Amino acid sequence: GAGVSQSPRYKVAKRGQDVALRCDPISGHVSLFWYQQALGQGPEFLTYFQNEAQLDKSGLPSDRFFAERPEGSVSTLKIQRTQQEDSAVYLCASSFDRTGELFFGEGSRLTVL
Amino acid sequence: KNEVEQSPQNLTAQEGEFITINCSYSVGISALHWLQQHPGGGIVSLFMLSSGKKKHGRLIATINIQEKHSSLHITASHPRDSAVYICAVGYNTDKLIFGTGTRLQVFP
Numbered sequence: 001g002a003g004v005s006q007s008p009r010y011k012v013a014k015r016g017q018d019v020a021l022r023c024d025p026i027s028g029h030v031s032l033f034w035y036q037q038a039l040g041q042g043p044e045f046l047t048y049f050q051n052e053a054q055l056d057k058s059g060l061p062s063d064r065f066f067a068e069r070p071e072g073s074v075s076t077l078k079i080q081r082t083q084q085e086d087s088a089v090y091l092c093a094s095s096f097d098r099t100g101e102l103f104f105g106e107g108s109r110l111t112v113l
Numbered sequence: 114k115n116e117v118e119q120s121p122q123n124l125t126a127q128e129g130e131f132i133t134i135n136c137s138y139s140v141g142i143s144a145l146h147w148l149q150q151h152p153g154g155g156i157v158s159l160f161m162l163s164s165g166k167k168k169h170g171r172l173i174a175t176i177n178i179q180e181k182h183s184s185l186h187i188t189a190s191h192p193r194d195s196a197v198y199i200c201a202v203g204y205n206t207d208k209l210i211f212g213t214g215t216r217l218q219v220f221p
């Protein structure tokens with residue numbers, strides 16, 4: 001596709017369930033970012049990949065959060081044993097390189113009941 | 114205190130008005146991004162700038178590195194400009210610090 005694609009767009013999970021959120025970046029984009037956006041707040045950095053290498057995961061809020069990009073294209077953000085405070089929009093963005101213009105996906109809205 | 118502060122938080126305007134949204138930051142940066150977020154979540158990058166001024170259509174972005182301040186201007190505003198405008202600053206794209214956004218509503 002022409003843009004960054006995320007799925008699912010909406011996910012409702014029961015507390016304690018595991019969820020997986022997928023991001024398809026723009027083809028050829030080396031850099032991929034995950035952000036978390038709580039209601040009424042600006043996005044906050046979670047993690048960054050350069051190709052398949054996860055160069056920065058300092059924003060992941062706990063060890064329940066795990067991200068991978070095994071072949072340097074599609075990325076998956078996994079949240080284990082979801083908690084209510086995990087409810088947010090999870091945004092994926094890609095760029096040609098680390099300093100380039102960012103292209104965002106539509107986001108995955110996670111609601112944990 | 115957020116390292117990136119935007120003002121105003123909310124802004125309403127009549128169609129055709131000139132609009133200014135301000136962004137102040139406290140850290141040294143290499144680039145500043147202006148982003149637009151429509152209801153439903155999608156974010157679009159409007160500008161990335163490190164100095165001076167950029168213009169795209171009815172949108173103008175300026176930055177003053179010494180004063181750690183940037184402005185986003187919208188000329189001849191239109192209802193379709195209604196969105197949240199977010200300022201983000203940083204050294205590299207992975208270290209961006211985002212403001213909480215300015216919610217703009219333009220009425221016909």
